[in-house]
Amino acid sequence: MSGPGRGVAPAAREVYLDHAATTPMRSEVAQAVADAGLRLWANPSSVHAAGRRARAAVDGARARLAGLLGGNPHHWVFTSGGTEANNLAVQGAARAAARRGRRHLVVSAIEHHSVLDTAEALRRVGWQVDLVPPGPDGRVAAADVRAALRPNTGLCCLMVANNEVGALQPVRDVAEACRAVGAVLHADAVAAAGRLPLCVDELGADLLSVSAHKIYGPKGVGALYIRPGLEIEPLLHGGGQERRWRPGTENVPGIVGFGVAADCAAAELAAEGQRLRALGAALADAVQAAGGGAVPTGPADWGQRIPGLASFVFPGMDGEALLVSLDLQGVRAGAGSACVSGSLRPSHVLLAMGVAPEAAAAALRVSLGRESGPGDIQALVAALRVAVRRQGAPAAAP
Ligand SMILES: Cc1ncc(COP(=O)(O)O)c(C=O)c1O
Known part of the structure; x- marks a missing residue:
């Protein structure tokens, strides 16, 4: 090659x-990004026809992402990448949990640094954080996560697959355990999406992060799935975009490219x-x-x-x-x-x-x-x- x-x-x-x-x-993605840059440059928040075309393209990409990963398309929120999606998930869910008096976090020791370092930042502001180690093969045991959960656990983080050693993780089993104690489950699917068949509803995760550049899409674009009915606090303020979960004028060409990459991944x-x-x-x-x-x-x-x-x-x-x-x-x-x-x-x-x-x-x-x-x-x-x-x-x- x-x-x-x-x-x-x-x-x-x-x-x-x-x-x-x-x-x-992918060449199809590069073409779509270039086309969107040339034709869909209007602000998707503008109510005129040019703005509505850009809005339709963003929403089309959202539907394509749901085609690859399931869920309600309106609950896929575009971000600047996997790192931001993970930060929004962990910090956003933690702030909402703290309001319910829950300040305990369970996180696997093999998460990406965008999750682990965010957990560390929460520890510095008073959260209790329990790290769950994997076995020698890189797989975390669902029983170990279950044992770490407490009545005041606000959030649990377990990635779908580890990006360094490739080990798949028991997210489905952990989702059940989290539900039993009322804890929110965040799953980082950046390494798994587009490589394994995944459906957010079947996984049972409340929050799921993905990144476009890992699936032959553009860099600097990601998304977070927020389960309908779940409360999380946005990290950014200042606009109504992405249903207020992620304000700021959307990266339309990047998002369109992400949608095409998701479509191609689903087909192959x-x-x-x-x-x-x-x-x-x-x-x-x-x-x-x-x-x-x-x-x-x-x-x-x-x-x-x-x-x-x-x-x-x-x-x-x-x-x-x-x-x-x-x-x-x-x-x-x-x-x-x-x-x-x-x-x-x-x-x-x-x-x-x-x-x-x-x-x-x-x-x-x-x-x-x-x-x-x-x-x-x-x-x-x-x-x-x-x-x-x-x-x-x-x-x-x-
Ligand atoms: C498992 C995992 N999560 C998150 C990220 C961060 O994604 P991004 O590069 O889009 O910020 C990566 C990137 O290597 C990753 O492998």
Whole structure:
């Protein structure tokens, strides 16, 4: 394949294996974004015909999102991305819960930093926060979450699937437990949406976050589903847009692009999920056979993982040197989540799973996408053999 970074003119063939960090925009999406920029520039709040056209496009995208993820289309609220959706969910629901005298938060230890750091901010203003660790395979047990819930729990956060090790989480079971104590459940579906069949009503989550750039849509656009009847406080004030949950003039081209990306994902979901699940399993076998002592992380059962996402640690290896060597050979893989990869600190997810800090420091995340094929796996394995040999570790014979 040719990678998405064509504009940067890579020297050699580029193999992009970091789709969990972001995905290249689909051509259909790029076209729709450009068209909307040219034709739908009016303010969707304007009552004239041009404004009404822009409004109709925003509402059309909302319906397309509901087509992919279910729920009442009017309750999908557009935001500036997954980070804002998570902040709106956690802070907005927490403020509403505090008014009901509930100031206890249960949050899984493997959440994205946009949830964990928001929980930490709540702790600083007097909330009691309980972190629930995962098992060694990266899956949080519903029973552990249930045990942490209390009569004064206002909010519980459990992601649908982890973005670093791909582990699916028991959101449905946790939803029942939350309902029993009257706690609100927020589920971050940023890593899972568009890769697994999901329906917000079937999941039973009260709040669900998603992000466009993870499903071949534009960056800087996300959405939060707010279950009908749920009370949350907006974080921003100053306008009536998005039913007051998220005021500010809408990013019409981005939202339109998100709608097209959601539509395409819905059409390809079943076939692409099956293809990537098989390709991901083949990749995991090939990486382990390449030498270097790769230890897979996350569930061994591919039915309990995001299709196409494989993750490993290389105990005793220099993780940064490994990634740099792959990069120099044209292979773009991830160290863990994109947000921590700049600093290459051991991932909080791996540490919570009980991986030793030295091993967690040499982590590799390979995430396939719609342009990935068997040739990319061969390229990765060839590059990995070179990278491993450079560190003096025995590489398996080709
Ligand atoms: C699970 C998860 N949640 C939230 C986010 C943040 O989304 P965004 O990049 O749209 O702010 C990410 C991004 O990596 C993610 O993986």
